[in-house]
Amino acid sequence: MDFPDISFFINRRTIRRYRPEPLPEGLLEQLLEAAAHAPSTGNMQLYSVVVTTDPTEKKALAPYHFGQPQVEGAAAVLTFCADFHRFSRWCQERGATPCYDNLQSFMAATLDTIAFAQQFNTLAESAGLGVCWLGTTTYNAGEIASALRLPGLVVPLITLTVGYPADNGEDAGRLPVEAVTHYGRYRDYTTADIDRLYSEKESRDDSRRFVAENGKETLAQVFTDVRYPRGNNELFSEKFLGFLKSSGFIR
Numbered sequence: 001m002d003f004p005d006i007s008f009f010i011n012r013r014t015i016r017r018y019r020p021e022p023l024p025e026g027l028l029e030q031l032l033e034a035a036a037h038a039p040s041t042g043n044m045q046l047y048s049v050v051v052t053t054d055p056t057e058k059k060a061l062a063p064y065h066f067g068q069p070q071v072e073g074a075a076a077v078l079t080f081c082a083d084f085h086r087f088s089r090w091c092q093e094r095g096a097t098p099c100y101d102n103l104q105s106f107m108a109a110t111l112d113t114i115a116f117a118q119q120f121n122t123l124a125e126s127a128g129l130g131v132c133w134l135g136t137t138t139y140n141a142g143e144i145a146s147a148l149r150l151p152g153l154v155v156p157l158i159t160l161t162v163g164y165p166a167d168n169g170e171d172a173g174r175l176p177v178e179a180v181t182h183y184g185r186y187r188d189y190t191t192a193d194i195d196r197l198y199s200e201k202e203s204r205d206d207s208r209r210f211v212a213e214n215g216k217e218t219l220a221q222v223f224t225d226v227r228y229p230r231g232n233n234e235l236f237s238e239k240f241l242g243f244l245k246s247s248g249f250i251r
């Protein structure tokens with residue numbers, strides 16, 4: 001198939017190191033304007049993005065991303081936020097009563113925000129920029145919201161660091177597409193399926209290295225015991241839920 005250019009999508013990589021040059025004037029705005037043509041719930045565009053380019057402001061955000069060097073190293077740090085504040089303000093100004101302080105509305109805004117962020121990601125990469133997503137955003141959403149002066153009903157969901165690549169990134173590999181595709185109905189995985197679908201991932205050099213370095217028996221244990229352990233998941237769930245309540249999305 002020659003359209004769309006499949007190889008562009010297959011060969012893209014997360015870029016975590018950037019050259020120290022700024023982005024050309026107007027480029028971000030152009031990319032964001034195009035990204036905003038992503039689909040959104042009722043075309044409400046339930047998102048905002050906060051762009052941080054000032055070195056002092058990037059430095060202030062870095063600890064909330066646990067010091068990941070991309071934050072200070074990128075030309076721009078983009079914090080994508082679920083935003084029902086602006087739409088609610090519009091309602092209030094127009095004699096309509098907003099009713100978006102609930103989980104359904106948060107989910108709608110979340111879906112819009114991620115579609116917008118992913119569209120921006122693809123556009124930025126096709127313009128020759130390197131991008132890294134930072135999931136640490138929801139770990140410290142309250143702190144990030146304070147630093148960025150976010151009002152209620154605005155929740156930071158994902159941060160994208162953006163700049164000209166200083167390297168080509170690493171090929172992280174993917175599961176075979178059959179692992180993630182079901183036709184007609186969900187077909188649950190047998191032990192043999194799991195063995196087959198994860199064998200390539202488990203036999204990669206970097207996977208074997210992770211297992212050895214962390215003193216684990218399997219790659220899965222690196223995920224459950226080291227990278228995404230229960231203690232962290234529960235701690236950050238509680239923190240995020242507390243922030244969602246204080247933001248007014250959940251009572």
Ligand SMILES: Cc1cc2nc3c(=O)[nH]c(=O)nc-3n(C[C@H](O)[C@H](O)[C@H](O)COP(=O)(O)O)c2cc1C
Binds near residue numbers: 014016068173
């Ligand atoms: C929601 C989300 C959160 C992520 N968080 C981080 C992060 O905090 N730090 C990081 O270096 N990469 C992060 N990544 C990038 C992934 O590690 C990366 O996409 C994955 O390993 C596949 O690599 P590739 O994008 O180069 O194909 C995140 C990606 C997503 C989609």
